[in-house]
Amino acid sequence: MDFSGNGTEESELYHAQVHLYKHVYNWVSSMALKSAMELGVADAIHNHGKPMTLSELATALKLHPSKVGVLHRFLRLLTHNGFFTKTKVPSENGEEEGEIAYALTPPSKLLIRGKSTCLAPIVKGALHSSSLDMWQSSKKWFTENKEQTLYESATRESFWDFLNKTTESDTLTM
Template sequence: MALSTNGSEESELYHAQIHLYKHVYNFVSSMALKSAMELGIADAIHNHGKPMTLTELASSLKLHPSKVNILYRFLRLLTHNGFFVKTTVKSNEGEKEEDIAYSLTPSSKLLISGKSTCLSSLIKGALHPSSIDMWSSSEKWLKEDKEQTLFECAKGENYWDFLNRDSDTLNMFQDAMAADSRMFKLALKENKHVFEGLESLVDVAGGTGGVTKLIHEAFPNIKCTVFDQPQVVGNLTGNENLNFVGGDMFKSIPPADAVLLKWVLHDWNDELSLQILKNSKEAISHKGKDGKVIIIDISIDETSDDHGLTELQLEYDLVMLTMFLGKERTKTEWDKLIHDAGFSSYKIIPISGFKSLIEVYP
């Protein structure tokens, strides 16, 4: 390599190149993770009950013998990315020869099916081909004068219509949401006080009721209603204190002591979010000052020292923008939206790492 007359310029160029390439190829890490999920690698290791060698894994996954080395290459990247850990095991009982074996990390344990913490359906939903393909239309989208999402620009229909087109797609989306909701269990345990004393709660745009079921489990005496579009909740049945109601949150919301809006306001622009918040305020109005709205969403903090966390929040913002013309909001934006809807005060409590719970009072 030729010696540079200006070492720092050269080093800056190399760093810039690595930085750029890393962002270009980040999708490979996402896709390798999706492949691992589809193959069921985490289930195979979990069911084996101890670290698994490459040959054991390939045979359990029923891979073609010619693909063992390919599996190794996937595992090498995924191990580097923190999804698996390599250990050495004796090849055969009593023998000296050692083999490499793979075990799970806390992140890949989130792929074990059947567990309440399984996030496989979130990966399926987030990395669905339609949500990836749409990005090839981003230049067209940005240059044309049409108020539509990138998804609509690319696919000719909006995301909600796409979801409602067939039950498989709608289930794919609702399963992804339900998986995300089950992760709320820990946050609920840490924030029980938010729900204590409530006699009724309506989970607006609550999907198939992932979060409400957790609340119902922890507080069986609260009368819980999951309110969503008729095609989502129409066939669902609950029990005495857990019921499903179909309707349109832009028209009216069933009355309750508290309205829960989880992962809802980020789907909508400020004008439509304001409408949802005003209808929420009306729904709790019979409780006077004792009613509340509980929002679970992201509160972006660009000043945070946690670069990775802020990156995730900003990535979510672009997902909401491109799929729904929605947005993730900063604290200042939440402040304005909440006050514009006529509420007097609020409290932001950070939960599950990158989301926040916002208690809003009339």
Template sequence: MEMKQVQSPEELFQAQAHLYSYTYHSIGSMCLKSALHLGIPDIIHNHGQPITLDELVLALQIDPNKSLYVYRLMRFLVHSGFFVTTKIDGGKEAEEEIMGYDLTQKYGV
């Protein structure tokens, strides 16, 4: 069997792009499955308004030290269009605005 020894940079790039495409598609599916398994859409819907990361971690009953993982999951799902981030007013005493997660219009009830 004869193997092709020399590949052009364009062929290598196309092969790498093909592999990355499949890798990221599987990551998206796993993240969505995890969010559904944890019940994140239901928690946000039942909350009745955008939910902060701290409130979400509390509702999920996850160790607060692992909130970074929930943040990463939510960031990916926001980027994928399943959730949106919304600025929440912290009240008169709070000077900074807090980000909250909400369902998108096309997926929300």
């Protein structure tokens, strides 16, 4: 490419790279959501009955102190993506500025286990390694002469059969 012009091509290339990287790394958001769901972040906040500070959340989730920084980064990403919201809670001594706390949003309320609206099993199934691995065989699926879904081609069972099996076996642990 010739960038000696007015910068339009350079700008287009830059925006194209941003677009490409956004889609290449978008899986990070899904994996952060999966981690939060598996840890039970929404459950912890819901059970607490009010927004939770990072330290309260880390304690409730029984995290090792070395993992609190990673939890903070996950929460920052998930807050940016609309799964949690940040608010300030007053300090206990009333003199200091309030501490940041995390609260539920409508999407994170869909992850609360035991509620009729809980979609955690769908998240778990859709982000399960077998669901993600199926994309590794998409070329094979497109070129084979069989009428089946991509998931069936990769795993030899339907996604719904897998999800039902997984949901039934996870009922006790969810």
